[in-house]
Amino acid sequence: MKKTISALLSLLLAGVMAAGCGSGDNGSSEDGQNGGEKKVAISFWALNTGWEWLEPAVKDFENANPNIDVELTQYEVDPIKEALKVAASSKTLPDMWFTWGGTLGSFYPENGLTMDLTQIAKDHRWSEIYNKAAIDMSTYDGKVSGIPVHLNVLGMWYSKNVYDKLKLQAPKTFAEFESQLAALKNGGVVPLAFGSKGGWHTMRLTEQLIEHFAGPELHDKLNRLEASWNDPAVIKAFEKIQEYTDKGYFPKGYSSLDPTEAESLFYQEQAAMINEGTWFDGNIMENGFDPNNYDVFKFPNDQTPSRASVFAEMFQINGGSSPEKQEAAVKLGEYLTRPEVVNKYIEQYGSPATLNVNISEKTPHLKTLLDSAGDGAFLITDQALPQEVVQKLFEAQDKLAFHEWTPQQAAEAMDEAIAKYKSK
Helix, strand or coil: CEEEECHHHHHHCCCCCHHHHCCCCCCCCEECCCCCCEEEEEEEEEECCCCCCHHHHHHHHHHHCCCEEEEEEEECHHHHHHHHHHHHHCCCCCCEEEEECHHHHHHHHHCCCECCCHHHHHHCCHHHCECHHHHHCCEECCEECCEEEEEEEEEEEEEHHHHHHCCCCCCCCHHHHHHHHHHHHHCCCEEECCCCCCCHHHHHHHHHHHHHHHHHHHHHHHHCCCCCCCCHHHHHHHHHHHHHHHCCCCCCCHHHCCHHHHHHHHHCCCEEEEEEECCHHHHHHHCCCCHHHEEEECCCCCCCCCCEEEEEEEEEEECCCCHHHHHHHHHHHHHHCCHHHHHHCHHHHCCECECCCCCCCCCCCHHHHHHHCCCCEEECHHHHCCHHHHHHHHHHHHHHHCCCCCHHHHHHHHHHHHHHHHHC
16 A cells, blocks of 8 residues: 555645546556456545554555555645545546535536446345445435445444543433533533534534534524524524523633634533434543543433434446546445455444444444434434535524524524525
8 A cells, every 4th residue: 555645745636646536437446466357456545533444444454455556645634624625526536435415426427426326226136235324324315326435323432430520420411411511511611512624513513503403303403594594483493593602601712713723621520411323432531541430421411212413424436537437436335335344453443334244342332323323313414514504504593602692693694505405
């Protein structure tokens, strides 16, 4: 495998890489030594945090497929989103890339940038390999657009040490949750370890507040743009974001705080709770801590059924790459998600979309989170809403924190953004 290059360098060199990464490239193969097979080089962009298993797994793949070279570039969450946007606009997307489901992933097939995997999914019997929900979240306009990797469920993680010191237990109602926020603050601990740089971390709380005040039916209509966001339930949710900010329930300066910095506060027991998902046991271990010192509960939104926030992740393949590159990329994507590979790296893998895999004892909260979605789930907001509307929500959260907008103005701004989107 070619040496992994930094995300920043790869972004700066996007134009230089066009010949090797861009669509329509047909000249990247050369004669190999493997029984006369052509050597194929493919570029692959993925995440780094929580994906420490990926590089050795790719090396395993290359050893098993000596005619394929993989150039792996790994990014943090927000940088990969930006890098993919730049690459899409300049026609320099890699041969395969990681992305999320919903509207984050739909951008690429909607703009004709991805390979249609529908027939491959049928021929290779993906319905017997991957969770149906993960396949559905990787499908747009009836066409399978990605190879499912993860099916994630979010929950509220908390430090057992902090909770034990203050004689607290996981809350079962929204009233208990709010009571604990006050108790934690009074106990000298930041209640909520959220970093709002990028917007998506705080969004995880906003969507649960909307679920609480709106209920499942209205929440789904809001996400489908079938109901006005200038609704009392949304305004109440926005009021809570402003209230929690004013009461110091978030870290100081959280609007510009990177989520990884908020996570650090959680490990240091300076903050009590964090909203993370099925990958978080791996994060805890990666940072040198014991997952057994933490626990997780479903956000107590007082709804019946009480739904969890979920999302899928996938690998998409460049629709403009040469057939040889596409074949190699499909082979790589299916290899990285096959049960034996998932099981080999299960302690770091997160929450697989692959069926019939083992669950490691070192990820003690994975089953709890997966089970928490058994009563129902809703698609995470930044995958449910159109991306330009998502950006308005992120802006609203920041302006609420700084009292630049009232909750009413934030709700009105959301409706304006939706009207603008619908007018196109």
